[in-house]
Amino acid sequence: MPVSAQLNIGPDWEYDAAMRVVLQHPKRETEIHGPRTVGQLLKRLNLLPEAVLVLRGDELITEDEALKESDTLEIRPVISGGA
């Protein structure tokens, strides 16, 4: 029996991941459950892919990259500018 059925939760949580996410401006850290890919994570955070980069350790990863429970990710904003 799948884990989701045993726990009586939806299939979306079957491979639920809880990863640490470091955000900038201001720098802060949070834990996020659920997203299986970088693209899903950005959607969850309501961030446009064009406005950020995602790093795992010091490596850049693309939107289709699968996420693991043990991941620590940094969301690096790319937009800057005054005036």
Added chain:
Amino acid sequence: MRCRRCGGRAVLKMARHNTSVCASCLNDYVLEQVKRAVKDQAMFGRGDRILVAVSGGKDSLALWDILMRMGYDTVGLHIQQGIGTYSEASFEKTDGFARSRGAELIVHSLQEEEGAGVLELAELTDRSPCSACGVMKRYNFNKIAYDRGFDVLATGHNLDDEASRLLGNILRWQEDYLAKQSPTLPATHEKLVKKVKPLFRLAEREITAYAVVNRIDYVIEECPMSAGSKMLVNKEVLNRLEAESPGTKQSFYLGFLERQRPSDLSREDEKIQSCTRCGQPTTATVCSYCRILDKVKAAP
């Protein structure tokens, strides 16, 4: 995701080009775009001495890195603005970058040379900090480049900077600014140094990726004075359009450049003359820099 050029592990998806690239092919792409920008806009040549304005942020450090990699004769110029820990961190990153590459860096401290940092200058003159900072940077970039005999001044403005500036200028129909919005601004006065923006073909996200994959240690922190700036709002609007329709930013700005008339860059109605105080180029009798310094000198 795989690199569309070599099949390696992709580090960046570029929707506007309908492609993905690995770290090595990203470097090739960035250098190709800068090479094309330099050539198409007749920015500089092999024998030219280039002064690169470096803030410590991703764009200017990436620009300096790229130009050195391409073998150009460059020197960095960093203006210390005196905005607390942000300016301290900016200097540390710039200085660290220059030292790591054995590159020459000119440092100009507003506090030491002008007698006040950006925040104090803004307060004394009733200008916004960004306005005071802009006057100080433009003046010192040009004067230092001229005094030290550089052929050209290069800044790290990217496609997003130029597209958002264009949007702002069009929304307010600031035709004077529109006329001057070019990646190459010629020297139209004997003391004016040619200014170029070699990163204008590259999106901000592409340059940030270049900085990350090449381990360029830049200031991630944003200038505390930029919060709520119109530039940031315009960039967000353009990124929303870009998400819906990839390529919007490049077709907007590059399309503008294609339609710009050569005569727009040498407008007869804007006479550049010498400031009666300092001799530097200005459109007024006394330049903005001298007027700001008058207030510093008059301050108790």
